[in-house]
Amino acid sequence: MLLLALSAQSAAGQDAQPAFIGVVECARCHRSPTPLDQESGATDWAALTEFDTWYRHDKHSQAFKLLDSERGRQMGQILGIDVLHDAQCLSCHCNLLPHLPPLSELEQKQGVSCESCHGPGSDYEKPHRDPSWRRLPGSEKEKLGMVDVRDPRRRAKQCLSCHVGNAAEGKLLTHAMYAAGHPPLPGFEIETFAREMPPHWRPLADKPAFIRDDPRILEAIHEKPDEVHAARSVVMGGVMSLAESVRLLSEQAAAIEPGQWPDFAMFDCQMCHHELQSPSWRQRRLADDRPVPRPSQPRMRQWPTVLVELGIGHVHRGDDNARRQAREQLAELLAQFQQAFDGTAWGSPRAADHRLPAASGALLNWLEALAEQLDRAGYGRSDGRKLLAELCVLGDQPSLDYDAARELAWALEAIGSALPFGEAASADDWQRALAALDRALLLDLPATQQRSILDPRRQRAAYEAIGNYDPAEVRRRFGEAAKLLGAE
Ligand code: HEC
Ligand code: HEC
Ligand code: HEC
Ligand code: HEC
Ligand code: HEC
Known part of the structure; x- marks a missing residue:
C-alpha cells in the first residue's frame, strides 16, 4: 500500500x-x-x-x-x-x-x-555519478535539471543570465543600482570569461584517448574530432549575447506600466553620459547610425552585435551574395527593433509598447535560425584562421565603441590562442599584435580572487582606457594583426 x-x-x-x-x-x-x-x-x-x-x-x-x-x-x-x-x-x-x-x-x-x-x-x-551519464545527450541531462554547460550555446545563456541579465530569473541590474555605485558590467565574451574564471574542468584534449575517441561522448558534449572548439564557442556566444540582450530589453519593456520607459540601464550608457568636449568620436559615430539618433535618444549597446557579423560570415563563407543579404537582414531587423524606441525627442513609450513585441520576436527568430546554422557548421583549423582574418576586418571599422572593439579583440585572442601558428604568423609577432590591442583596450579582467574589480588602480586604468579610447588607433592595430595573418 x-x-x-x-x-x-x-x-x-x-x-x-x-x-x-x-x-x-x-x-x-x-x-x-x-x-x-x-x-x-x-x-x-x-x-x-x-x-x-x-x-x-x-x-x-x-x-x-x-x-x-x-x-x-x-x-x-x-x-x-x-x-x-x-x-x-x-x-x-x-x-x-x-x-x-x-x-x-x-x-x-x-x-x-x-x-x-x-x-x-x-x-x-x-544518476550523474555513473560513468554512463557522460554519454547522455544534453537534452537528457537537462530533463533532470542539469544545465548542459558543455553546449556552447546553453553555457553562454547561463552565464549571460547574470552577466547581462535575465528578467524571468529576476536578474536585473538597474540604473539606480549603477547610480548607487555598482561597477558597470563589462561586455562579455564567453571563452575569455571562462578562461579567466579560472576553469575547474579539463579540456577534452587533456582527457584519456579512449574518451577523446568515443563518438558518443563527442556527440554528447557537442565536440567534433579535430575541431577548434574555442572557435565554435566564440561564435555561438556572440549570437547568444545579442539574443539575450534583446530578450532582456523587450521583457523589461513588457513588464513595466504602459507608457513608461524601460530602465536606462538597458541602453548604451554613452548615449546620455557622453563627454562634454566637442567634437568627440562618441558624437561623430552617431552620424553613421541609421536612422541617425538625436542626442539622448537611447540606443541599444553595440558590443552584443559585433560577433553576430562574424557568425554570418562563417555560415555564408564563399557566397558573397548570401552573406550580403544576411547582413542586410540583420541591419534591418536591428533598425526595426531600435525604431520601436524612437520617435520625437525621447520618443513615445506607447509606440515602443506597440511595436516592440513584433520587432523583438522577428529579431530573436532570425538569431535562433542563425544559431542553428552555426551549430551545424564546421570549425576546423582553416576555419579558425579565416575567422581570425575576419575579426581583423571587423575591427577595422570606423564606428566601433570601446566595448565593441574589446569584444572583437577578446575573440581574436580566444581563437588565436587555440590555433597553432606557423605558416601565417610567428607566435612572437602574434603576441606583439595582441599586446598592442591590450595596451589600447585593457583586455585582461580583474578575475580570480587574487585581484579586485574595485581596486582604485585598476579602476583608474579601466576608466583611462575608456576615456582615451581612440577608434582610429584601434583600427590600425586590427589592421596590423590582419597583415600578420595574411588576410585579404
Ligand atoms: C556522491 C558523489 C557526488 C556528489 C554528491 C556530486 N557529484 Fe558530481 N560527479 C561525481 C562523479 C563520480 C562524477 C564523474 C562521473 C563519471 O565518471 O562520468 C561527477 C560528475 C559531475 C559533472 C560532469 C557531468 C557531465 O555530464 O559531464 C558535473 C557537472 C557534476 N558532477 C556536478 C555536480 C554538482 C553541481 C553537484 C552538487 C549538486 C554534484 N556534482 C554532486 C560525484 C558526485
Ligand atoms: C544582473 C546581475 C546582477 C545584479 C542584479 C547585481 N549584481 Fe552586483 N555584480 C554583478 C556582476 C556580473 C559583477 C561583476 C562585474 C564585473 O565583472 O566587473 C558584480 C559586481 C558587484 C560588486 C563588486 C564586487 C567586487 O568584486 O568588488 C558589488 C559590490 C556588487 N556587485 C553589489 C551588488 C548589489 C549591492 C546589488 C543589488 C543592489 C547587485 N550587485 C546586483 C551582477 C549583478
Ligand atoms: C560560473 C559557473 C560555474 C560554477 C559556479 C561551477 N561550474 Fe562547474 N563547470 C562550468 C562550466 C562552464 C563547465 C564545463 C565547460 C566545458 O566542458 O566546456 C564546468 C564543468 C564542470 C565539471 C566537469 C569537469 C571536467 O573536467 O570535464 C564538473 C565536475 C564541475 N563543473 C563541477 C562543479 C562543482 C562541483 C562546482 C562547485 C564547487 C562547480 N562546478 C561550479 C561552470 C561552473
Ligand atoms: C537615457 C539616458 C541615460 C542612459 C542610457 C543612462 N543614464 Fe545614467 N544617468 C542619466 C541621468 C539623467 C542621470 C542623473 C539622474 C539624477 O540625478 O536623478 C544619470 C545618473 C547616473 C549615475 C549617477 C551619477 C552621479 O553623479 O550621481 C551613474 C553612475 C549612471 N547614471 C550610470 C549609468 C550607466 C552605467 C549607464 C549604462 C548602463 C547609464 N547610466 C545609462 C541618464 C542616463
Ligand atoms: C548566478 C549569477 C552568475 C552566473 C550564472 C555566472 N556569473 Fe560570473 N559573476 C557573477 C558575479 C556576481 C560576479 C562578480 C563576483 C565578484 O566580484 O566577486 C561574477 C564574476 C565573473 C568573472 C570575473 C569578472 C571580472 O570582471 O573580473 C568572470 C570571469 C565570470 N564571472 C565568468 C563567468 C562565466 C564564464 C560564467 C558561465 C560559465 C559565469 N560567470 C556565470 C555572477 C554570475
Whole structure:
C-alpha cells in the first residue's frame, strides 16, 4: 500500500521542479578524489577537485561576501535596501531562482556556487555519478535539471543570465543600482570569461584517448574530432549575447506600466553620459547610425552585435551574395527593433509598447535560425584562421565603441590562442599584435580572487582606457594583426 501510495505520489509530482541541494553536498565528492574514484575511472572524466578551484580561486565563491563590502553597504544605504537579504542583489550574487525554494542563509553565503551554473541538483545528484551519464545527450541531462554547460550555446545563456541579465530569473541590474555605485558590467565574451574564471574542468584534449575517441561522448558534449572548439564557442556566444540582450530589453519593456520607459540601464550608457568636449568620436559615430539618433535618444549597446557579423560570415563563407543579404537582414531587423524606441525627442513609450513585441520576436527568430546554422557548421583549423582574418576586418571599422572593439579583440585572442601558428604568423609577432590591442583596450579582467574589480588602480586604468579610447588607433592595430595573418 505504502509503495503504491509513494509511486502514485511521484507520478503526480512528475512535473515538480528539481530543487537546490547546496554546495556542501557537491563538495562531498568534488573536492578530492578517493582511491575508489580512481579505480572506477571517474577521474578519467572529472578530476573531482572542482570545489577547491572554485573555493580558492574563482571570484564567484566571493560574490555574496562582496555584498557586505564597503561598496556593497554603500549601495544598500543609497538604495535603502538590505543588500544581504534583498532578492534584487541575491539573484546574481548567490544561488537563487524565483521559482525554486531558496537555500538556507548559510548556503546563500557561498555565493555563485555549483548549482548556479550546473542547475539544481536534487534529481541528477544520484544518476550523474555513473560513468554512463557522460554519454547522455544534453537534452537528457537537462530533463533532470542539469544545465548542459558543455553546449556552447546553453553555457553562454547561463552565464549571460547574470552577466547581462535575465528578467524571468529576476536578474536585473538597474540604473539606480549603477547610480548607487555598482561597477558597470563589462561586455562579455564567453571563452575569455571562462578562461579567466579560472576553469575547474579539463579540456577534452587533456582527457584519456579512449574518451577523446568515443563518438558518443563527442556527440554528447557537442565536440567534433579535430575541431577548434574555442572557435565554435566564440561564435555561438556572440549570437547568444545579442539574443539575450534583446530578450532582456523587450521583457523589461513588457513588464513595466504602459507608457513608461524601460530602465536606462538597458541602453548604451554613452548615449546620455557622453563627454562634454566637442567634437568627440562618441558624437561623430552617431552620424553613421541609421536612422541617425538625436542626442539622448537611447540606443541599444553595440558590443552584443559585433560577433553576430562574424557568425554570418562563417555560415555564408564563399557566397558573397548570401552573406550580403544576411547582413542586410540583420541591419534591418536591428533598425526595426531600435525604431520601436524612437520617435520625437525621447520618443513615445506607447509606440515602443506597440511595436516592440513584433520587432523583438522577428529579431530573436532570425538569431535562433542563425544559431542553428552555426551549430551545424564546421570549425576546423582553416576555419579558425579565416575567422581570425575576419575579426581583423571587423575591427577595422570606423564606428566601433570601446566595448565593441574589446569584444572583437577578446575573440581574436580566444581563437588565436587555440590555433597553432606557423605558416601565417610567428607566435612572437602574434603576441606583439595582441599586446598592442591590450595596451589600447585593457583586455585582461580583474578575475580570480587574487585581484579586485574595485581596486582604485585598476579602476583608474579601466576608466583611462575608456576615456582615451581612440577608434582610429584601434583600427590600425586590427589592421596590423590582419597583415600578420595574411588576410585579404
Ligand atoms: C556522491 C558523489 C557526488 C556528489 C554528491 C556530486 N557529484 Fe558530481 N560527479 C561525481 C562523479 C563520480 C562524477 C564523474 C562521473 C563519471 O565518471 O562520468 C561527477 C560528475 C559531475 C559533472 C560532469 C557531468 C557531465 O555530464 O559531464 C558535473 C557537472 C557534476 N558532477 C556536478 C555536480 C554538482 C553541481 C553537484 C552538487 C549538486 C554534484 N556534482 C554532486 C560525484 C558526485
Ligand atoms: C544582473 C546581475 C546582477 C545584479 C542584479 C547585481 N549584481 Fe552586483 N555584480 C554583478 C556582476 C556580473 C559583477 C561583476 C562585474 C564585473 O565583472 O566587473 C558584480 C559586481 C558587484 C560588486 C563588486 C564586487 C567586487 O568584486 O568588488 C558589488 C559590490 C556588487 N556587485 C553589489 C551588488 C548589489 C549591492 C546589488 C543589488 C543592489 C547587485 N550587485 C546586483 C551582477 C549583478
Ligand atoms: C560560473 C559557473 C560555474 C560554477 C559556479 C561551477 N561550474 Fe562547474 N563547470 C562550468 C562550466 C562552464 C563547465 C564545463 C565547460 C566545458 O566542458 O566546456 C564546468 C564543468 C564542470 C565539471 C566537469 C569537469 C571536467 O573536467 O570535464 C564538473 C565536475 C564541475 N563543473 C563541477 C562543479 C562543482 C562541483 C562546482 C562547485 C564547487 C562547480 N562546478 C561550479 C561552470 C561552473
Ligand atoms: C537615457 C539616458 C541615460 C542612459 C542610457 C543612462 N543614464 Fe545614467 N544617468 C542619466 C541621468 C539623467 C542621470 C542623473 C539622474 C539624477 O540625478 O536623478 C544619470 C545618473 C547616473 C549615475 C549617477 C551619477 C552621479 O553623479 O550621481 C551613474 C553612475 C549612471 N547614471 C550610470 C549609468 C550607466 C552605467 C549607464 C549604462 C548602463 C547609464 N547610466 C545609462 C541618464 C542616463
Ligand atoms: C548566478 C549569477 C552568475 C552566473 C550564472 C555566472 N556569473 Fe560570473 N559573476 C557573477 C558575479 C556576481 C560576479 C562578480 C563576483 C565578484 O566580484 O566577486 C561574477 C564574476 C565573473 C568573472 C570575473 C569578472 C571580472 O570582471 O573580473 C568572470 C570571469 C565570470 N564571472 C565568468 C563567468 C562565466 C564564464 C560564467 C558561465 C560559465 C559565469 N560567470 C556565470 C555572477 C554570475
